[in-house]
Amino acid sequence: MSGATRDECDEFDLIAQFFAPLAQAYPGALGLGDDAALMDVPVGQQLVLTMDSMVAGVHFFADDPADLIARKLIRVNLSDLAAKGAQPFAIMLSAAFPGDVGMDWLRRFADGLAQDCGAYGLALIGGDTVSTPGPLTLTVTAFGRVGQGQAILRSRAKDGDVVYMTGTVGDAALGLLSRQGRFPLLPAHLVESLTQRYLLPQPRVQLGLGLVGLAHAAMDVSDGLVQDLGHLCRQSGLGAVIHAQDLPLSEAAGHLLADDPALLSDVLSGGDDYEIVFTAPVEHADKIAGLADDAGTRVTAIGRIRAQSGVVVQDGQGRPLDLARTGWRHFSDTRGK
């Protein structure tokens, strides 16, 4: 964090200079110049709302590039909306800035916000900026729209549904281990691909929109596949079997698991995937394959929903794997540095 100090820039200048331009396209944002924002919701639509916070040293490294911090912040929220089948359209941002955040850092942070607001069609419609004696702490409330009663919930999985997952599993967790020096021999291009997955999630917005009417249940995978699928199963009053050999792995993850199969535990329980796990009846398989093609998103069948509760991961011989930990539980662990 370098460059001009922030002494000459107070809250109001900051909002006017960096944030108000991102509100221009949304009249209800009132130019970020009022106490509150106004929002109209079209008849026949519901709002879908999510809120996620990120803390420096817990959810990202304080010296990560400021634009990537901003973009990850937006994307972890969009991932939640994508899992509901919602079309995102607005965010609110609250930022607690430590004293060493300078103008250059803020400019880059705002650049990252602008980039992803542009990419995903979002307006910044309000929020708050405060100072903190602690680490940079960022909170976004994200707003999406979905047709009345069309949102895909966690709680609607049905016995016999196929369990699908988007993208690949475990890359962000391996990317974090890589940053911590665990894989000194991993080729540079694979290190880079894992690092990118850690820094910049890819929310599956387009795919999520297409799942409306196809998927019975869906959720965002952010705390580890096994744990998150466990939530979906519990909410649905069911369980699931996952086939380890069917898990979608990146080249880097495949490379590392070939060397050290015990890393499967990290792959299945690490956080920050920001993929969607969803369930759908077998007869939608072709439609789902077509949707995956249209969205340019890999979608893999990884198992089945069953009546017996709990999530079991089986090896190629149908034997249950014993996973050391089932997932990331934010509140009692710490992550990052």
Place this chain on the structure above:
Amino acid sequence: MSGATRDECDEFDLIAQFFAPLAQAYPGALGLGDDAALMDVPVGQQLVLTMDSMVAGVHFFADDPADLIARKLIRVNLSDLAAKGAQPFAIMLSAAFPGDVGMDWLRRFADGLAQDCGAYGLALIGGDTVSTPGPLTLTVTAFGRVGQGQAILRSRAKDGDVVYMTGTVGDAALGLLSRQGRFPLLPAHLVESLTQRYLLPQPRVQLGLGLVGLAHAAMDVSDGLVQDLGHLCRQSGLGAVIHAQDLPLSEAAGHLLADDPALLSDVLSGGDDYEIVFTAPVEHADKIAGLADDAGTRVTAIGRIRAQSGVVVQDGQGRPLDLARTGWRHFSDTRGK
């Protein structure tokens, strides 16, 4: 912060035990068990949205009672909605908890949330809980409703409008100075009244609802009357004259100002009033007086809107007062301890 450690209570237990009960009345909250909340907005209504953060050591003292921290957090957000004439109905909460927050503290915090959710008819519909190595950092996004096009904006003041203010001015700022030991001779009951005003704002929800159709412009006074009225005037392309002798003072503030008139600067520029400053045409004076009676909220005419830009505070002889500072600017100052 004392009691049982939090080791046995992870994020999911925490939500289930303390927060999910506050979501029960709102089906779209999905029991806080999904990625997101769903919200319907009645036809003919607009949402009014605000988001405010509070950081321990900046916006409150870390050892303030946990229930009062929770209630202040809700109320500072409701004050923004009140200033728009909106009916509040829901909040989302993101909390970054430091490691020393124990179960007793959380229980008391949740009690405070429950108390004010009950008092103001709010559901807790979503949010996030994370851990932080820094100070307790809390963010609320609050949702209100208003008839289409009925929200009272900052930008609609008209030349000649009467400027009104709810409640009394400067008590919270004096309450903070009192806590810092500035007024050792102040009688105990006055110390207590100032302290309460600092700890527990009174959002003017009912009065705000009644201002729809009467007030031209309104805003929440949270960063000091002169500064905040300045924002309203700037947004309206106008200015204002305030008459110092008309300012509504509490018994405690009157007592302190009689001893030390220089405190007027703190009264007019200190933060945390959470009153509403609004403007209305002269001919609505009687209706506004009736509304104040109905709401049980003191409302005082303190000046007039005029074409000349800027906010001038005049003494009894019409001379402009020179105020050392015009308001609290969150981003470059620090407050509290």
